Amino acid sequence: MIDVYSWPTPNGHKIHIMLEECGLQYRAIPIDISAGDQFKPEFLAMSPNNKIPAIVDADGPDGKPIALFESGAILIYLASKAGRYLGTSDREKYQTLQWLLFQVGGFGPMLGQAHHFRIYAPEKIDYAYDRYSNEAKRLYQVLENQLTQHAYLAGENYTIADIATFPWARSAANQGIDWADYPNAKRWFDQISQRPAVQRGLAVLAKQRKPLTDANAKDVLFGQTQYAKR
Template sequence: MTIELHAWPTPNGYKISIALEELGLPYRAIPVDIGRGDQFKPDFLKLSPNNRMPAIVDPDGPGGAPISLFESGAILIYLAEKTGRLLPSDPQGRYQAIQWLMWQMGGFGPMLGQAHHFRLYAPERIPYAVDRYTNEAGRLYRVLDKRLGEAEFLAGEYSIADIAVFPWSRGAERQGVDLAELPNVRRWFEAIDARPAVRKGLELLKEHVRTGPLDDKARDVMFGKSQFERR
């Protein structure tokens, strides 16, 4: 049965489309235009009460009953457990993958998102914020580089941990990071980027990929007071 993927072409959306392509699960992408406020619509909030995408609806959930899930990390774990793939079966490997997935969810994604915001999207340049998050982005990439100097992939074998981290690393230059200075990350990045399922997953809603700067309305919807007024 076809999984509904409610998403937008961003790093968090790509995590799920890549995983679905890697696992060969049929899915239908339903756009959630975060620049127009689709994430605040009542129907989407029923799936994702935190008004963040992605979310999925699997009509063939546990026990054959439908299930909806939000939070990309939870979705990745669910898909891996549903198929028995992309999550090591041995306890040591499993927790290795889960800890690096949590590292991405708690640090690598949020901090890089802040670097993106203050370096590219903030209506005024705040030097302290730019330096703070650019430096933190660099620190996190060095943590990643150290781990990838110890193992080919984050959990030893390719897993949902790599799938979670990879889409965010595609923006390294915009985060103030040069992958040429991180040879282990660069080797890992190129290996994942060359995977056919990854290339296919990155086509998620490609007709909606933003190529220009945010306009004032989209900035207000995504980052401004309107997101609080809509609650």
């Protein structure tokens, strides 16, 4: 059994979807990031960066429990454990990993900033708004260019690169993206949306998430609570 400490955000959805795609047994344990659960000592012991998701696999590589944080590392671990969605040849694996790193290093952090400055910033800062909105468009164009040539990000097969990237694209409108400008990326997005395992993964913990309107929740996520020394 794999315990998944998570919340229904793009990074959480990655792992929920992967587990559903692989058919691995798991239990989803909510970490309400708007309530500050990510700062509790027991969670920090698994995820010292105070970010979801984290997992504990009772049946680790050596038969002993293993705890992991960082969604990209978790995806690689689960792909290796299940023998799926990483590619079979060395070439396929490296192609998959480069696109996975494209997501964790850019198509995620930069889109998160675009989302923040467009939706949640207490005041509009034109420089930040334009910088991250333009970077979002640039990143979607990278996606579009690749998907003009291939069915999926790493080639013709669905991989953890797609599983990692797809949840971030669900907020395209909030990132200032018009799908009409990226028809091949939209084709890819729609195709993945229809996968039953993806739909099941997106439903995990979904009913527990609430709109982010509470001032205390915003402070936990964006204010001094986030930056307190621990």
